[in-house]
Amino acid sequence: MLVDGFGRVATDLRVSLTDRCNLRCTYCMPPEGLDWLPKPELLTDDEVLRLVGIGVQRLGINEVRYTGGEPLLRRNLVDIVTRTAALGAEVSLTTNGIGLARLAGALAGAGLHRVNVSLDTLDRDTFKRLAHRDRLDDVLGGLAAAERAGLSPVKVNTVLMRGVNDHDAVPLLRYCLDKGYELRFIEQMPLDAQHGWTREDMITADEILERLSADFELVPEPDEERGSAPAQTFVVGGGPARVGIIASVTRPFCGACDRVRLTADGQIRNCLFAREESDLRAALRTGASDDELAERWLASVAAKRPGHGIDDPSFLQPVRPMSAIGG
Numbered sequence: 001m002l003v004d005g006f007g008r009v010a011t012d013l014r015v016s017l018t019d020r021c022n023l024r025c026t027y028c029m030p031p032e033g034l035d036w037l038p039k040p041e042l043l044t045d046d047e048v049l050r051l052v053g054i055g056v057q058r059l060g061i062n063e064v065r066y067t068g069g070e071p072l073l074r075r076n077l078v079d080i081v082t083r084t085a086a087l088g089a090e091v092s093l094t095t096n097g098i099g100l101a102r103l104a105g106a107l108a109g110a111g112l113h114r115v116n117v118s119l120d121t122l123d124r125d126t127f128k129r130l131a132h133r134d135r136l137d138d139v140l141g142g143l144a145a146a147e148r149a150g151l152s153p154v155k156v157n158t159v160l161m162r163g164v165n166d167h168d169a170v171p172l173l174r175y176c177l178d179k180g181y182e183l184r185f186i187e188q189m190p191l192d193a194q195h196g197w198t199r200e201d202m203i204t205a206d207e208i209l210e211r212l213s214a215d216f217e218l219v220p221e222p223d224e225e226r227g228s229a230p231a232q233t234f235v236v237g238g239g240p241a242r243v244g245i246i247a248s249v250t251r252p253f254c255g256a257c258d259r260v261r262l263t264a265d266g267q268i269r270n271c272l273f274a275r276e277e278s279d280l281r282a283a284l285r286t287g288a289s290d291d292e293l294a295e296r297w298l299a300s301v302a303a304k305r306p307g308h309g310i311d312d313p314s315f316l317q318p319v320r321p322m323s324a325i326g327g
């Protein structure tokens with residue numbers, strides 16, 4: 001089991017399959033993109049599966065979520081999902097939805113259990129302004145295809161930015177209720193490559209709730225039902241529909257965190273905000289045994305800090321941005 005010094009057990013593995021992306025969401029990366037990792041530095045499919053296999057079969061990982069960058073850009077994603085599902089893990093995907101219209105059926109057939117699609121607005125101009133690409137229709141098509149493929153309940157992730165898409169909270173919830181998608185708002189975190197995040201500009205959970213409450217009746221679900229889930233959920237209009245808010249900054253949930261991350265270049269990160277990584281790729285490529293890789297992984301999780309410390313004056317943003325860590 002992957003246990004840290006505070007008794008938290010990591011069972012949920014987030015694996016980044018690439019740091020590349022076909023969008024440029026302002027809260028994530030600059031319009032010109034980033035210097036992507038050179039291909040030889042990326043784990044191969046077999047390397048990914050070997051490490052995921054160690055996590056699932058020896059270390060108690062029971063959920064594997066593929067992310068990035070944009071995981072649909074990874075060649076052989078369907079095969080990677082098939083092989084992961086065969087290990088016995090629940091497999092899920094976080095994606096911007098571009099390309100999902102084509103792949104949703106094959107991914108569901110390969111054993112994908114769930115999908116989270118990021119959607120920050122329903123307005124084409126706002127989408128272009130926020131993501132620097134004109135791809136809203138592709139995202140909406142991807143969402144519909146995921147629903148048709150039975151990847152339900154389809155979850156939608158939204159990050160609100162002040163003065164950009166903060167007026168979209170109510171229309172997005174209305175749209176998701178209508179389509180049967182589960183919407184979750186994520187507070188913007190200081191993880192963009194350009195270091196443009198400020199606390200003043202962040203739309204807080206309180207503000208989101210205030211905006212939604214003007215149009216919807218929201219009743220918080222009991223905290224006992226939350227477990228290690230990062231989202232605080234609210235029943236909308238008497239139910240059964242719900243909306244979630246992931247308030248990583250203003251209501252941190254580090255005490256219940258059960259996540260560990262593997263980057264596309266084979267580094268274990270014990271926290272989204274970690275400043276240290278454990279290099280499993282180097283070990284793997286110099287002949288380490290499964291036992292040795294598991295030992296390194298255990299040591300990395302054991303060293304996890306109690307919290308992300310965003311409110312601490314000594315807080316330093318991690319060197320890698322969200323797109324390279326794997327959100």
Ligand code: SAM
Nearest residue numbers: 027028068069094095096118157188189322327
């Ligand atoms: N490209 C995929 C996508 O957008 O869903 C997967 C990777 S993305 C880094 C994973 C999630 O992180 C997305 O839901 C995105 O909205 C969220 N995200 C990215 N940067 C963020 C930030 N600075 N604060 C909060 N969430 C962020």
Ligand code: SF4
Nearest residue numbers: 021023025028069096
């Ligand atoms: Fe790409 Fe996802 Fe980052 Fe947007 S949030 S730029 S879709 S990796």
